[in-house]
Amino acid sequence: MTMKLYQLTIHQAHQLLRKKEITSLELVKSVFERIDQTEPKISAYNELRKEAALKESEQFDRKIKEGKFKSPLTGIPLGLKDNICSAGVRTTCSSKILGDFIPPYDATVVKKLKESETIFVGKTNMDEFAMGSSTENSAFKKTRNPWDLERIPGGSSGGSAAAVAADECLGALGSDTGGSIRQPAALCGVVGLKPTYGLVSRFGLVAFASSLDQIGPLAKDVTDAALLLNEISGHDPMDSTSSLRPSEDYLKALRPEVKGLKIGIPKEYLIKGIDPEIEKSVMSAVNLWKGLGAEVVEISLPHTPYAVATYYILATAEASSNLERYDGVRFGYRSSEVKNLNDLYEKSRAEGFGPEVKRRIMLGTYALSSGYYDAYYKKAQQVRTLFIKDFTDAFKKVDAIVTPTTPTPAFRLGEKVQDPLQMYLSDIFTISANLAGIPAISVPCGLSSTGLPIGIQIMGRYFGESTLLNLAYAYEQASGFHNQKPNL
């Protein structure tokens, strides 16, 4: 079987573009042919921009012909999660309330990627307002897992993960508030990186929980994740929480040696209820690192069992406040039959938001209301302090912490929709990194006996992305699991 262009990684495509063996137009055409073939089964995209993408690729080809590359992403087709604002291109958050919203400006990451001469294939499906772990909360469509069409792709960046896994783009951006990049990456068998809070600008990312949200890459391999992070990271005056640290070249972190690195395995993560196959995969990964010269020790993150509870108070509280702006006045959906202004607010919100978003607004409003504020919101903020201490203590002893990304492989569509709490618990391993603000990456770590991808998570110190990428790269190169592809 000959290799199709859509199967290429970003770095492979870049090499071929440099050698003039392919053009960006051929690459983009190939991706859209793939989309024609697989998208009816996967439903990863809310919107495609074929004409514009083809035109852009021709423009870039003219420069490429002269050997001019603005970046290693020049002429590369990418997917963009539908909660990242793109000027002139509909950005819906997979919500009826933003169903016709066309942003008048670009998110900073979009601006940066345009300056890097990348090409956006389209906007990817997600759980409404990024609230969910299966992409089933989308108001528009159900995205399916390319490895098993009866199963969910994970969420909330399920469209981005499925699109990358199905070769419907070469890489994609997602957002991660409690695991929304890493969990779908793990369930779809791709690489997903949540950067340190503040490394990537959130300007133009539709806010869910502002103290937890981060944009990051979903990629076919670790090298591509590093390439994407190079382009999107860096200080942005438009985001007051954006870090002032000087930029780093993450490609330098891609070394096969891990000698001298110390990996911690938190005993609290190998909990009852975790799929034994997942535990086995993670332990064999740990042995692989050991074989490569890393030291492995057991550590303790004692507050781990409280992660989900803490998260669902803080995230919903922040969301209830952030989502107040959707009132049907300045933008977004407005109910058509209203008697007065109050009616307009109420009906627009009642008709515009889906059930999970309403549930979270109610929960968050409750946690913030006077009388309950101390018992819920303040309490959770205090527990968050304890979480951060867990990690600061641990990182005095180790350079990285390794855990499974998810407790089980992809579950079936419909399996958890009726039980929000069960759905929340599928984020149990990923939430801590958001609460602490530290970076974390999920890398493919083999397949279950049922043929479903398993992911392994590496968490690191603040701005320790290079250490994560080093470990992830060494593991990927030694295991070869990134080469496993779904049969579509």
Place this chain on the structure above:
Amino acid sequence: MKKLDSRLHGNDRKPLFQIKEKLASQLEQILNYVNQLNELDTKGVEPTSHAVLTENVFREDRLFPSLPVEAALQNAPQQEKGFFKVPKVIE
């Protein structure tokens, strides 16, 4: 209570009492779950609002272009003479 009813109902065609019952039981389940935080003694622990220490950020007091009015109004459900239009507020 009537207000809450119309907010809950939205597009759902199910009878209101069914929606309410389901929501109440789901929220109760979630609240029961989050109540486990009370097992932890947090006396004297400082609350965290942002994990990565952030300082107040100042920018230079300098004008720069902002969104033009037409662009800001481009998504307005209803507009008139450069303003957002809403139903009459004062009866």
